[in-house]
Amino acid sequence: MTHMAPVYVGRFAPSPSGPLHFGSLVAALGSCLDARHHGGKWLLRIEDVDTPRTVPGAAEAIVGTLERFGFEWDGEVVWQSQRTAAYQAALEQLKRSGAVFPCACTRREMADSALARDGSRRYPGTCRNGLPPGRSARAWRVRAEGVIRFEDAVQGPQEEDLARDVGDFVVLRADGLFAYQLAVVVDDAAAGITHVVRGADLLDSSARQIHLQRLLGVPQPVYAHLPVATNEAAEKLSKQTLARAIEDHPPATALVAALVFLGQQPPPDLGQASLDEVWSWSRAHWQLDKVPRLRHAIAPSF
Ligand code: GLU
Numbered sequence: 001m002t003h004m005a006p007v008y009v010g011r012f013a014p015s016p017s018g019p020l021h022f023g024s025l026v027a028a029l030g031s032c033l034d035a036r037h038h039g040g041k042w043l044l045r046i047e048d049v050d051t052p053r054t055v056p057g058a059a060e061a062i063v064g065t066l067e068r069f070g071f072e073w074d075g076e077v078v079w080q081s082q083r084t085a086a087y088q089a090a091l092e093q094l095k096r097s098g099a100v101f102p103c104a105c106t107r108r109e110m111a112d113s114a115l116a117r118d119g120s121r122r123y124p125g126t127c128r129n130g131l132p133p134g135r136s137a138r139a140w141r142v143r144a145e146g147v148i149r150f151e152d153a154v155q156g157p158q159e160e161d162l163a164r165d166v167g168d169f170v171v172l173r174a175d176g177l178f179a180y181q182l183a184v185v186v187d188d189a190a191a192g193i194t195h196v197v198r199g200a201d202l203l204d205s206s207a208r209q210i211h212l213q214r215l216l217g218v219p220q221p222v223y224a225h226l227p228v229a230t231n232e233a234a235e236k237l238s239k240q241t242l243a244r245a246i247e248d249h250p251p252a253t254a255l256v257a258a259l260v261f262l263g264q265q266p267p268p269d270l271g272q273a274s275l276d277e278v279w280s281w282s283r284a285h286w287q288l289d290k291v292p293r294l295r296h297a298i299a300p301s302f
Contacts, residue, residue, distance in 0.1 A: 007038065008038035008040025009035070009042075009043065009191065009192050009193050009194050009195070010035035010040055010041070010042050010043070010193065010194070010195045010197055011031065011042065011045055011188070011191065012031045012032065012043075012044055012045070012071075012073070013044075013046075013184070014028070014047065014062050015048070015053065016054050016055060016059035017053045017054065017055055017058060018055055019061045019246070019247070020062045020246055021246060022261075023199060023236065023237045024062075024199075025254060026227075026229055026261055027197070027198050027226060029255060029259070029282075030258075030262055031195075031197035031198065032071055033286040034197050035197075036283050037283070037286045038195075040194070040195070041074040041075075042072075042073055042074060043073055043074055043078065043191055043193070044063070044066070044077045044078070045080065045187060045191070046059045046063075046077060046078070046080065047080050047183070047184070048080050049080040049081065049083075049087075049177065049178055049180060049183040050177065050180065051081065051177065052177075054081075059079075063077065065246065065247075068251055069251040069254070069255060069275075070276070070278075070279050080187065083183070083186070083187060083190075084178070086190060087178040087186055090185075090186045091171060094140075094142065094215060094216070097215065099142055099215045100140045100141060100142050100143070101127060101130075101141055101143065101168075102127065102131055102137030102139075102140055103123075103126075103127040103131075103137065103138060103139045103140065103141045103170075104127055104131050104132065104136060104137060105124075105126050105127060106138070107121075109126070110123065110124060117160070117166065118166075118204055123141060123167040123168040124167075125167075127141075139173055139174045140171050140172040141168040141170050141171065142168060142169055142171050142211070143168055144163050144166050144167055144168045144169060144208075144211065145162060146161075146162055146211070147159060147160070148162060148206075150210060152203065152206075152224060154224045154225055154291050154293060155200060155225050155293060158206065160204070160207035165204075165207075166208060169181060169208055171212075181205060181208050181209060182212060184205075185212040185213055185216065186216075188209075188221060189216070189219070194221050194222065195222045195223075195224065196221045196224070197225075197226065198224075199226055199227075200226060200227055200228050200294075200295040201236060202225065203225045203295065224288060225295075227261070227292055227294040227296055227297040228295065228296040229261060230296045230298055230299065231299065232298060234296065234298075236296070251278075252270075252274065252275050252277075252278045253302055254302065255275075255278050256302070257271075257299075257300050257302035259282060260300050261300055262291050263290040263291050263292050264282070264286065264290055265290070266282075266285075271302075
């Protein structure tokens with residue numbers, strides 16, 4: 001019997017830097033419904049690779065909230081903090097192919113370099129061709145080369161010139177931790193993720209991730225970036241701002257607000273229905289093409 005790989009494997013990958021808020025509920029719901037709509041799997045990964053930003057107890061709180069909201073993921077939860085060996089192996093592969101280089105530069109030394117598209121400092125290339133004499137490696141960077149183009153299933157055609165828009169980016173940080181960009185690519189590949197549905201705040205990370213996928217020889221998933229929920233002042237909701245609102249509302253009401261936000265037009269009385277009814281309506285009616293093609297949108301009050 002031939003083993004067929006599943007056609008759709010999606011995931012939700014929250015960082016445990018605080019409790020689940022409305023913005024992350026939107027990403028959880030959108031990724032879950034798109035997977036279920038395709039008869040696919042939906043996995044849960046806790047992105048606790050950035051240990052200094054990890055808030056004790058936040059991961060457990062997120063998992064608890066997801067359960068209370070009726071989310072059902074396939075298989076065991078994956079924890080990035082337990083995946084260091086896989087990230088190390090990927091880094092060794094990148095070292096062998098010459099795709100990465102050691103970098104001695106401090107933040108202060110880069111303070112005058114040009115800005116990248118996301119407003120951070122673009123790496124000026126100081127250590128690209130070897131460490132300056134007497135300096136030792138603090139971090140490892142990947143050479144950013146080429147123009148990456150891809151079609152985002154919500155946001156449309158995307159293009160990023162890696163050298164111009166991003167610059168050589170860090171894969172192993174000066175504090176010894178692996179960077180999110182590497183961890184996410186290694187983990188998505190290991191889990192066989194075929195579709196990445198997440199917030200559009202990560203749209204600009206996709207080109208870096210595609211670059212790493214090509215360097216590591218792993219498949220490129222389909223990307224769909226959902227609008228990011230903001231407050232009236234167009235500020236991205238922090239883990240704090242709406243965390244309370246999620247906890248304070250019945251799950252059905254919050255899920256229906258997330259469906260409205262995602263353009264799914266649920267019937268007006270669905271907010272008063274049971275959690276099971278909300279889920280069965282959602283599974284039956286989910287349409288990715290109804291999601292507004294916006295990078296951010298104001299969260300509805302509920
Ligand atoms: N951990 C990231 C976050 O919570 C999401 C990463 C991803 O979905 O690729 O913003």
